[in-house]
Amino acid sequence: MSKVLAITGAGAMSEGMRQINPDVVPAFPITPSTQVIEDFSQFVADGKVDTEMITVESEHSAMSACIGAAAAGGRVMTATSSAGMALMWEMLYIASSMRQPVVMTLINRALSAPINIHADHSDSMGARDAGWIQLYAENNQEAYDNLIMAPKIAEKMDVRLPVMVCMDGFIISHCVQTMQLEDDDKVKKFIGGFESTYPVLDTENPSTWGALDLQDYYIEHKRAQHIAMKNAKDAIKKVSEEFADIFGRKYELFESYRIDDAERVIIAINSVCGEIKEVIDERREAGDKVGLLKIRSFRPFPYEEIAAALERVKIVTVLDRSESMGAYGPLFTEIRTALFDAPEKPMVYNRIFGLGGRELFMSDIHDIFEENKTYLETGKVEKMFDYLKVRGG
Amino acid sequence: MNKDIIEIRWHGRGGQGAITAAKIVANAAFVSGYGGVVMAPTFGTERRGAPVLTSLKISKQKIYDLSPITEPDMVVVLDHLIVKEVDVASGLKPGGLIVINSPKHPDDYNFEGMKVATADITSIASESGLPPGVVNTGIIGAFAKASDLIDIDTLARAIENEFKGKHPQRNAEAARITFDNTIVGG
Numbered sequence: 156m157s158k159v160l161a162i163t164g165a166g167a168m169s170e171g172m173r174q175i176n177p178d179v180v181p182a183f184p185i186t187p188s189t190q191v192i193e194d195f196s197q198f199v200a201d202g203k204v205d206t207e208m209i210t211v212e213s214e215h216s217a218m219s220a221c222i223g224a225a226a227a228g229g230r231v232m233t234a235t236s237s238a239g240m241a242l243m244w245e246m247l248y249i250a251s252s253m254r255q256p257v258v259m260t261l262i263n264r265a266l267s268a269p270i271n272i273h274a275d276h277s278d279s280m281g282a283r284d285a286g287w288i289q290l291y292a293e294n295n296q297e298a299y300d301n302l303i304m305a306p307k308i309a310e311k312m313d314v315r316l317p318v319m320v321c322m323d324g325f326i327i328s329h330c331v332q333t334m335q336l337e338d339d340d341k342v343k344k345f346i347g348g349f350e351s352t353y354p355v356l357d358t359e360n361p362s363t364w365g366a367l368d369l370q371d372y373y374i375e376h377k378r379a380q381h382i383a384m385k386n387a388k389d390a391i392k393k394v395s396e397e398f399a400d401i402f403g404r405k406y407e408l409f410e411s412y413r414i415d416d417a418e419r420v421i422i423a424i425n426s427v428c429g430e431i432k433e434v435i436d437e438r439r440e441a442g443d444k445v446g447l448l449k450i451r452s453f454r455p456f457p458y459e460e461i462a463a464a465l466e467r468v469k470i471v472t473v474l475d476r477s478e479s480m481g482a483y484g485p486l487f488t489e490i491r492t493a494l495f496d497a498p499e500k501p502m503v504y505n506r507i508f509g510l511g512g513r514e515l516f517m518s519d520i521h522d523i524f525e526e527n528k529t530y531l532e533t534g535k536v537e538k539m540f541d542y543l544k545v546r547g548g
Numbered sequence: 549m550n551k552d553i554i555e556i557r558w559h560g561r562g563g564q565g566a567i568t569a570a571k572i573v574a575n576a577a578f579v580s581g582y583g584g585v586v587m588a589p590t591f592g593t594e595r596r597g598a599p600v601l602t603s604l605k606i607s608k609q610k611i612y613d614l615s616p617i618t619e620p621d622m623v624v625v626l627d628h629l630i631v632k633e634v635d636v637a638s639g640l641k642p643g644g645l646i647v648i649n650s651p652k653h654p655d656d657y658n659f660e661g662m663k664v665a666t667a668d669i670t671s672i673a674s675e676s677g678l679p680p681g682v683v684n685t686g687i688i689g690a691f692a693k694a695s696d697l698i699d700i701d702t703l704a705r706a707i708e709n710e711f712k713g714k715h716p717q718r719n720a721e722a723a724r725i726t727f728d729n730t731i732v733g734g
Binding site: 333 | 571574575577578583584585586587588589591610611612613614615616618
């Protein structure tokens with residue numbers, strides 16, 4: 156039975172994994188993703204899933220086992236955070252290059268040093284070029300919904316790429332919120348059975364994986380991944396439509412919140428978007444034309460669609476919760492690229508916030524809208540790049 | 549826009565179960581018809597014994613703001629010695645409620661313009677047959693009595709659900725006995 160319940164973000168992911176019932180889950184625990192695997196291993200122990208759980212000695216081994224199990228012909232899932240994913244780095248590329256549709260929950264957390272356990276997007280943004288589809292979520296409902304959609308997107312024959320389902324560490328993973336948990340059978344029916352391609356265990360039809368590939372073919376294989384990632388855009392749209400038909404919640408590549416007649420827009424990712432919506436509602440009551448564009452799919456990145464959505468907007472503040480030292484924030488770089496060919500470009504500037512979990516309150520978001528109001532009135536972006544709420548700034 | 553949010557900040561010590569207590573209340577609040585429930589712990593470098601806190605927001609409507617509470621309506625303190633270390637009344641709204649696990653009477657506390665409720669949960673928990681130091685279920689009874697927000701029976705059921713296989717009845721009983729023994733000051 157479908158039911159509404161109060162549950163943590165991590166708990167929602169383990170429930171989703173239970174419903175999906177993957178063939179294999181190799182995992183190594185790391186804060187703040189530990190709870191996902193802890194809860195799921197309980198489901199395995201209680202016989203609620205048929206999953207073969209492999210407790211490995213490191214995250215590098217976890218992702219290696221994911222790749223091996225997927226190549227053998229299984230539907231495979233795992234979860235990690237931060238340094239855990241950093242240790243998977245080499246294998247992340249191999250998962251995507253071998254076109255294994257692994258689904259991984261990534262609970263976003265800062266990277267060391269200094270050591271920090273809290274939310275920022277350094278981990279996933281660092282892996283943006285690893286060839287994984289990246290979906291982001293504002294709350295536990297969206298993260299759960301993304302997880303349910305992920306296998307269908309990953310396993311499309313013209314995609315066959317791994318998917319990272321991201322949410323903010325602690326802010327979402329450890330936050331109890333109410334959400335709709337869908338009916339087990341309905342979820343299973345929606346996802347359907349797993350269709351393996353050239354499984355290693357099919358000894359009647361032997362195949363080779365991870366062969367040497369030099370000047371002769373390597374670049375063709377990379378281009379094939381690029382094309383698959385472009386196909387993923389349609390796959391995300393299509394699967395999201397099917398999901399909406401069955402479960403009623405609608406998702407696009409990004410969410411446009413009150414931007415139709417907005418003059419000033421914030422673009423952001425993940426949990427901060429909830430607060431931004433509250434602030435927008437407050438300011439809208441006072442007649443202020445402000446809006447939010449919330450990214451759901453960062454890879455593939457919807458350039459044309461975002462440019463179209465911002466057509467009548469006059470100024471855009473891009474909030475990045477990660478750093479690319481010596482460059483602009485990763486989201487800003489994409490947004491400005493998206494806007495370059497627009498006939499009437501809005502003003503656009505970048506703010507870094509929330510690294511290592513530094514809180515952004517609703518009053519801070521009001522300050523952002525006050526700042527971009529001044530910029531719009533004066534016609535000048537005073538500071539193209541800056542930090543929010545930082546000492547010595 | 550949601551202006552109808554009740555904000556409750558929980559202070560405890562690492563290992564004491566303040567977060568579990570807030571989670572139980574979150575679940576009971578949801579069952580009682582609060583459609584919007586957010587329980588967001590503030591994790592630091594906590595170790596056993598260090599002061600910790602968590603934010604619980606409840607509302608009839610969906611809550612979008614997940615940031616930590618800065619101006620609570622109520623504060624719940626699982627160990628009265630924390631009052632000496634942490635400004636538990638920080639940002640508390642005028643007339644706000646402070647619920648403390650304490651052997652003292654509410655009149656022994658001086659929180660200007662605030663309402664104080666106390667219960668000697670540490671002693672009550674032992675009477676309920678719980679191991680020494682388990683106070684996170686008793687405090688729920690004190691919270692129920694002092695706040696009058698959520699029915700004690702609903703809370704007791706939420707406690708039993710959370711502690712399946714870990715003395716569910718004794719924990720629920722600790723909450724009920726505490727409910728009857730909570731002193732609410734003026």
